[in-house]
Amino acid sequence: MFEKEAGGNIVNTGFPSEQPSQRSTVSMLAGTITVGADGVSSKVRGALGAQYLTWNYGQMGLVATVRLSEPTENKVAWQRFLPTGPVALLPLTDELSSLVWSINSDEARRLLGLTNECFVDALNEALWKQYPRHPVVDTATRRLDNILDSLMLRSSAVRQLQPSVAEIEPDSRAAFPLAFGHSTRYVGAGVVLIGDAAHRVHPLAGQGVNLGFGDVKCLTELLAESVYSGQNIGSKSPLLCYETSRQRHNVSTMLAIDGLQKLYSTEAAPIVVLRSLGLQLTHALAPLKSAIMNHAAV
Numbered sequence: 001m002f003e004k005e006a007g008g009n010i011v012n013t014g015f016p017s018e019q020p021s022q023r024s025t026v027s028m029l030a031g032t033i034t035v036g037a038d039g040v041s042s043k044v045r046g047a048l049g050a051q052y053l054t055w056n057y058g059q060m061g062l063v064a065t066v067r068l069s070e071p072t073e074n075k076v077a078w079q080r081f082l083p084t085g086p087v088a089l090l091p092l093t094d095e096l097s098s099l100v101w102s103i104n105s106d107e108a109r110r111l112l113g114l115t116n117e118c119f120v121d122a123l124n125e126a127l128w129k130q131y132p133r134h135p136v137v138d139t140a141t142r143r144l145d146n147i148l149d150s151l152m153l154r155s156s157a158v159r160q161l162q163p164s165v166a167e168i169e170p171d172s173r174a175a176f177p178l179a180f181g182h183s184t185r186y187v188g189a190g191v192v193l194i195g196d197a198a199h200r201v202h203p204l205a206g207q208g209v210n211l212g213f214g215d216v217k218c219l220t221e222l223l224a225e226s227v228y229s230g231q232n233i234g235s236k237s238p239l240l241c242y243e244t245s246r247q248r249h250n251v252s253t254m255l256a257i258d259g260l261q262k263l264y265s266t267e268a269a270p271i272v273v274l275r276s277l278g279l280q281l282t283h284a285l286a287p288l289k290s291a292i293m294n295h296a297a298v
């Protein structure tokens with residue numbers, strides 16, 4: 001239960017049935033739930049008093065709206081993993097895409113300071129520059145291709161080329177620090193955290209919003225069930241169910257994303273071989289690909 005102290009501070013005092021308030025100067029919000037959907041610096045999380053596990057990636061996510069050189073049936077999201085971090089173009093319309101470019105913080109500040117024309121040049125170079133490939137990686141991926149061919153598992157899909165960018169929409173450039181963050185608790189009495197207030201991930205997997213949508217779906221279903229069965233909307237059991245269910249899903253997803261970030265932060269040949277083969281296999285094995293997509297969709 002959240003209570004307001006005489007000084008105006010909000011404090012969390014436990015579930016109502018566990019700890020009835022003895023204070024005389026409080027106003028109590030009975031039969032309601034406070035949903036903390038206030039993002040990475042959540043004040044609701046602070047008031048809940050939950051521990052927050054966090055580390056920085058030393059990168060910023062540079063975002064912008066960009067106009068493609070040629071209008072296409074723009075429905076493919078592109079991501080290129082560069083030695084400096086991933087650069088992604090996410091379709092908005094046939095002509096516009098949303099840029100998410102993860103890059104070390106100094107370079108992000110430099111890119112923010114460029115003129116629009118110079119920024120577009122730097123972006124096109126990031127999208128198109130050819131890097132020398134390690135011969136061991138080439139040999140390993142070619143051999144796996146041959147094996148997949150002989151097992152008739154190689155995808156027949158034609159590989160499309162990434163788009164080029166013609167210009168950037170005025171005043172659409174901004175950069176945000178990237179970090180991992182997880183609240184050890186999502187719920188208290190009459191209070192629940194959702195979205196980035198509860199968890200924060202690197203954008204390389206495009207999963208931040210999905211995790212939040214999953215929280216909302218789970219919470220609304222559990223609350224509806226509890227109200228239909230005659231319980232108070234702030235009852236403990238649906239909130240604890242929400243926390244258990246979402247932490248089980250979110251923590252595994254977050255650790256996988258953090259692992260991917262680390263996997264793609266190195267150019268050591270054995271790691272590059274492993275991640276290239278992993279990507280090739282995932283692409284070839286439709287059930288594995290579907291399982292990953294299904295997990296990401298809830």
Ligand SMILES: Cc1cc2nc3c(=O)[nH]c(=O)nc-3n(C[C@H](O)[C@H](O)[C@H](O)COP(=O)(O)OP(=O)(O)OC[C@H]3O[C@@H](n4cnc5c(N)ncnc54)[C@H](O)[C@@H]3O)c2cc1C
Nearest residue numbers: 037038039061100176195196197203206207208209210212
């Ligand atoms: C650079 C970058 C790129 C990203 N790219 C992707 C991507 O491609 N795909 C993806 O799925 N996710 C992406 N994400 C993550 C995604 O943006 C977040 O996961 C998502 O926005 C979280 O939504 P939210 O509603 O929980 O929090 P937010 O979007 O942060 O919304 C919180 C809201 O609460 C408001 N607020 C805060 N405090 C108060 C207060 N005291 N009173 C009133 N209002 C308050 C804020 O103003 C804000 O509007 C990216 C994140 C970054 C930083």
